[in-house]
Amino acid sequence: xxxxxxxxxxxxxxxxxxxxxxxxxxxxxxxxxxxxxxxxxxxxxxxxxxxxxxxxxxxxxxxxxxxxxxxxxxxxxxxxxxxxxxxxxxxxxxxxxxxxxxxxxxxxxxxxxxxxxxxxxxxxxxxxxxxxxxxxxxxxxxxxxxxxxxxxxxxxxxxxxxxxxxxxxxxxxxxxxxxxxxxxxxxxxxxxxxxxxxxxxxxxxxxxxxxxxxxxxxxxxxxxxxxxxxxxxxxxxxxxxxxxxxxxxxxxxxxxxxxxxxxxxxxxxxxxxxxxxxxxxxxxxxxxxxxxxxxxxxxxxxxxxxxxxxxxxxxxxxxxxxxxxxxxxxxxxxxxxxxxxxxxxxxxxxxxxxxxxxxxxxxxxxxxxxxxxxxxxxxxxxxxxxxxxxxxxxxxxxxxxxxxxxxxxxxxxxxxxxxxxxxxxxxxxxxxxxxxxxxxxxxxxxxxxxxxxxxxxxxxxxxxxxxxxxxxxxxxxxxxxxxxxxxxxxxxxxxxxxxxxxxxxxxxxxxxxxxxxxxxxxxxxxxxxxxxxxxxxxxxxxxxxxxxxxxxxxxxxxxxxxxxxxxxxxxxxxxxxxxxxxxxxxxxxxxxxxxxxxxxxxxxxxxxxxxxxxxxxxxxxxxxxxxxxxxxxxxxxxxxxxxxxxxxxxxxxxxxxxxxxxxxxxxxxxxxxxxxxxxxxxxxxxxxxxxxxxxxxxxxxxxxxxxxxxxxxxxxxxxxxxxxxxxxxxxxxxxxxxxxxxxxxxxxxxxxxxxxxxxxxxxxxxxxxxxxxxxxxxxxxxxxxxxxxxxxxxxxxxxxxxxxxxxxxxxxxxxxxxxxxxxxxxxxxxxxxxx
Amino acid sequence: xxxxxxxxxxxxxxxxxxxxxxxxxxxxxxxxxxxxxxxxxxxxxxxxxxxxxxxxxxxxxxxxxxxxxxxxxxxxxxxxxxxxxxxxxxxxxxxxxxxxxxxxxxxxxxxxxxxx
Numbered sequence: 001x002x003x004x005x006x007x008x009x010x011x012x013x014x015x016x017x018x019x020x021x022x023x024x025x026x027x028x029x030x031x032x033x034x035x036x037x038x039x040x041x042x043x044x045x046x047x048x049x050x051x052x053x054x055x056x057x058x059x060x061x062x063x064x065x066x067x068x069x070x071x072x073x074x075x076x077x078x079x080x081x082x083x084x085x086x087x088x089x090x091x092x093x094x095x096x097x098x099x100x101x102x103x104x105x106x107x108x109x110x111x112x113x114x115x116x117x118x119x120x121x122x123x124x125x126x127x128x129x130x131x132x133x134x135x136x137x138x139x140x141x142x143x144x145x146x147x148x149x150x151x152x153x154x155x156x157x158x159x160x161x162x163x164x165x166x167x168x169x170x171x172x173x174x175x176x177x178x179x180x181x182x183x184x185x186x187x188x189x190x191x192x193x194x195x196x197x198x199x200x201x202x203x204x205x206x207x208x209x210x211x212x213x214x215x216x217x218x219x220x221x222x223x224x225x226x227x228x229x230x231x232x233x234x235x236x237x238x239x240x241x242x243x244x245x246x247x248x249x250x251x252x253x254x255x256x257x258x259x260x261x262x263x264x265x266x267x268x269x270x271x272x273x274x275x276x277x278x279x280x281x282x283x284x285x286x287x288x289x290x291x292x293x294x295x296x297x298x299x300x301x302x303x304x305x306x307x308x309x310x311x312x313x314x315x316x317x318x319x320x321x322x323x324x325x326x327x328x329x330x331x332x333x334x335x336x337x338x339x340x341x342x343x344x345x346x347x348x349x350x351x352x353x354x355x356x357x358x359x360x361x362x363x364x365x366x367x368x369x370x371x372x373x374x375x376x377x378x379x380x381x382x383x384x385x386x387x388x389x390x391x392x393x394x395x396x397x398x399x400x401x402x403x404x405x406x407x408x409x410x411x412x413x414x415x416x417x418x419x420x421x422x423x424x425x426x427x428x429x430x431x432x433x434x435x436x437x438x439x440x441x442x443x444x445x446x447x448x449x450x451x452x453x454x455x456x457x458x459x460x461x462x463x464x465x466x467x468x469x470x471x472x473x474x475x476x477x478x479x480x481x482x483x484x485x486x487x488x489x490x491x492x493x494x495x496x497x498x499x500x501x502x503x504x505x506x507x508x509x510x511x512x513x514x515x516x517x518x519x520x521x522x523x524x525x526x527x528x529x530x531x532x533x534x535x536x537x538x539x540x541x542x543x544x545x546x547x548x549x550x551x552x553x554x555x556x557x558x559x560x561x562x563x564x565x566x567x568x569x570x571x572x573x574x575x576x577x578x579x580x581x582x583x584x585x586x587x588x589x590x591x592x593x594x595x596x597x598x599x600x601x602x603x604x605x606x607x608x609x610x611x612x613x614x615x616x617x618x619x620x621x622x623x624x625x626x627x628x629x630x631x632x633x634x635x636x637x638x639x640x641x642x643x644x645x646x647x648x649x650x651x652x653x654x655x656x657x658x659x660x661x662x663x664x665x666x667x668x669x670x671x672x673x674x675x676x677x678x679x680x681x682x683x684x685x686x687x688x689x690x691x692x693x694x695x696x697x698x699x700x701x702x703x704x705x706x707x708x709x710x711x712x713x714x715x716x717x718x719x720x721x722x723x724x725x726x727x728x729x730x731x732x733x734x735x736x737x738x739x740x741x742x743x744x745x746x747x748x749x750x751x752x753x754x755x756x757x758x759x760x761x762x763x764x765x766x767x768x769x770x771x772x773x774x775x776x777x778x779x780x781x782x783x784x785x786x787x788x789x790x791x792x793x794x795x796x797x798x799x800x801x802x803x804x805x806x807x808x809x810x811x812x813x814x815x816x817x818x819x820x821x822x823x824x825x826x827x828x829x830x831x832x833x834x835x
Numbered sequence: 836x837x838x839x840x841x842x843x844x845x846x847x848x849x850x851x852x853x854x855x856x857x858x859x860x861x862x863x864x865x866x867x868x869x870x871x872x873x874x875x876x877x878x879x880x881x882x883x884x885x886x887x888x889x890x891x892x893x894x895x896x897x898x899x900x901x902x903x904x905x906x907x908x909x910x911x912x913x914x915x916x917x918x919x920x921x922x923x924x925x926x927x928x929x930x931x932x933x934x935x936x937x938x939x940x941x942x943x944x945x946x947x948x949x950x951x
Contacts, residue, residue: 484900484901485898506854506873509873515899515902516871516874516898516899516904517854517899518896518899518900518905518907519895519896519898519907519912521898522896523896541853541854543852543855544852544853544855544856544896544897545854545896547896548894548895548896548909551855551894552894556891556909556910559889560889560890560891806858807858807859807860807865808846808850808857808859809844809846809860810860816863817883817890832887832888832889
């Protein structure tokens with residue numbers, strides 16, 4: 001077959017989409033692309049992420065070998081300079097010529113630059129391409145002040161980029177009396193402005209720039225009201241201009257305000273030439289968003305491949321994050337009375353504004369605006385686009401919290417043809433189908449299978465809801481069951497074990513599970529038993545259901561020896577006790593090291609020596625430090641008001657009290673705490689699962705912090721508490737965590753996954769929204785009163801003590817395979833084989 | 836076969852760990868002996884985990900994967916079949932050496948090949 005030649009001018013997002021669509025329809029074309037930029041198509045929507053650490057490779061829509069695989073000839077850095085429509089050839093800057101059967105303009109747009117004097121000065125940039133961003137980044141290193149011209153969507157993106165580059169308090173200059181005048185209403189502009197000012201932007205309104213001043217480089221900007229402002233740098237981001245100059249020069253019809261005129265098939269005045277994306281003027285409109293551009297690409301690709309498709313306008317609903325602030329508008333958002341009824345909600349403290357426009361009969365949603373919280377955007381847009389009949393009290397759509405129930409009902413009401421991903425044109429039906437027929441179970445599967453959610457990403461939350469909805473409809477429980485032996489979640493097992501008064505692993509397996517158990521469910525059930533009853537974990541039969549470290553009440557180390565960590569509450573220790581530790585360490589030849597939790601770790605103990613070591617430690621008054629268990633580790637403290645001249649309260653005493661209260665308490669994972677005596681925070685309480693900081697009036701309680709591989713600051717749960725209230729809140733917090741967290745989930749991750757986040761946690765713990773507070777406080781007090789030092793019990797019980805023998809048939813012998821090496825006057829474990 | 840096997844008296848039944856392992860010394864060799872009480876089964880394997888050459892399997896948790904009895908090493912949770920000694924994680928760990936076990940008059944015996 002004689003392949004038709006297709007040439008595309010411009011290698012942007014829309015060109016990429018066109019190649020992809022055309023290739024998936026047909027391989028009967030020879031495709032050639034001429035790109036002006038030196039890099040292949042990248043994600044311009046998320047361009048400002050470039051200053052947030054994204055690399056050009058991250059932003060690229062496809063790697064270079066994609067074009068080879070798709071048999072697309074790609075010439076980069078070689079813009080087309082002329083077109084011969086009679087011979088049907090194009091000539092590029094390099095002199096390269098090529099002939100076409102069909103020519104596609106995907107030239108996009110350039111930054112609109114108003115005519116101001118001084119544009120040529122150093123330090124004046126536009127914000128459009130990766131190359132622009134590179135120049136801005138380089139120049140910003142020596143700039144102390146900077147401004148952005150344009151308070152629209154692109155201008156605010158650029159201003160955020162300047163913030164990310166470390167420019168202090170960049171200014172946004174807007175000609176109109178408010179921000180984003182074309183996208184949102186005045187009240188929304190006001191809320192957006194105050195949020196952006198909080199983030200460190202300076203907003204100048206009603207400013208008409210008259211000149212850019214300075215010698216070689218910009219030093220100031222003058223306005224026509226006679227005012228002037230110093231600036232070392234100016235980024236112009238005041239709108240876009242369709243790139244239609246090439247089309248104009250070869251005689252194609254263009255609009256008076258720019259744009260290549262196209263019909264509903266995206267054909268220009270020459271039927272063999274098409275225009276798609278931001279360069280196309282379709283129905284007198286330039287569509288400056290990626291989704292309609294993609295739709296145009298798919299229309300042309302379909303028509304060239306023999307199907308028939310039209311482009312008849314596009315829903316311009318959008319959801320964006322501008323400098324971290326949600327900004328969304330959908331449907332007919334500017335409609336006002338008397339054409340509709342309007343409901344607005346405004347919370348100036350949280351920076352939230354919501355407006356919905358409702359038909360006069362109260363039946364349908366016509367459009368709206370969301371600032372600060374666009375969590376409901378997808379559902380509201382779907383409600384508008386699919387003309388879903390509204391509830392009797394439509395204000396509930398924007399007021400109150402979104403619970404999962406109502407969101408599930410909302411999804412259920414959507415028709416199969418509801419367009420979920422407008423970038424890729426994927427419907428609810430297609431997503432549900434992918435779940436049902438192609439066994440997609442998560443977002444990644446859906447992305448691979450349908451491409452939904454791969455464009456602007458705005459629909460991703462709704463796709464997730466849809467996956468869960470479809471999985472449920474399929475009768476498949478979203479699986480968070482423990483393992484093949486227990487068909488329950490950890491949370492269900494917790495309740496069942498308590499209700500059935502189950503005290504051992506084997507009882508749990510017999511009554512609630514099946515089969516013979518495994519290394520997943522054994523420690524999990526053992527941890528639940530310990531969390532619920534706080535009985536000795538090594539009772540006969542339960543010992544072998546413990547994780548190895550719990551089974552021997554010590555941490556196994558490289559080579560098979562163990563470490564010993566006595567509890568040192570609050571990090572306070574007497575000289576006599578230090579001498580005990582020293583003499584035990586010497587006697588049993590142990591390596592000693594101070595831990596991060598303000599205690600002392602003794603390494604290199606033989607299994608069979610553990611009871612002897614602990615016998616001596618216990619005789620001197622030490623207790624188990626539970627360094628081996630999933631439970632309370634340490635409560636770190638600074639020295640506090642007893643010695644420190646800044647200390648507000650006695651942080652050491654409070655830390656000891658907390659550590660004594662929760663020692664031995666087992667949880668889904670380990671947890672740590674700290675108490676600081678003042679705001680200088682020397683105990684680093686904000687990196688702990690719960691941390692306490694003294695204030696003038698009492699204690700601030702922070703929760704769900706984490707150090708480790710994913711550090712996360714703890715969040716304030718309650719402020720200025722007296723000691724008793726603080727402990728009560730910790731009781732509730734810990735019980736809520738113990739009852740509801742997934743296995744091996746630290747408090748930080750638990751909170752990250754919690755619907756409603758810290759506000760929900762505050763509701764439960766502080767405001768007792770579940771009505772569980774009294775019961776949890778009671779349960780904790782029972783656990784506290786059941787506490788026994790398990791090492792004390794172990795050394796006093798001959799039957800348990802026997803289990804620390806290394807050889808069952810040679811009780812006196814130590815493990816002969818353990819080897820140590822010397823380092824800095826102490827021993828260390830021999831390296832292990834990595835074969 | 837039976838005539839070639841030397842039987843090592845390892846321990847009394849009550850000295851073994853219920854649903855767990857103990858370590859048995861045989862000269863310079865360490866053997867992990869498992870009493871799978873729920874299934875009333877006994878197994879013996881080498882004590883050394885082939886992954887990082889740690890003498891640790893007797894301290895591992897035992898269990899079953901779709902009925903196949905297994906032990907998980909306490910160091911990195913590699914799992915091995917107690918029946919065949921095969922590594923069940925699908926990576927290239929060597930198989931465990933396994934030993935026969937028998938009970939007589941309350942004593943647990945492990946079958947040692949005289950050549951080993």
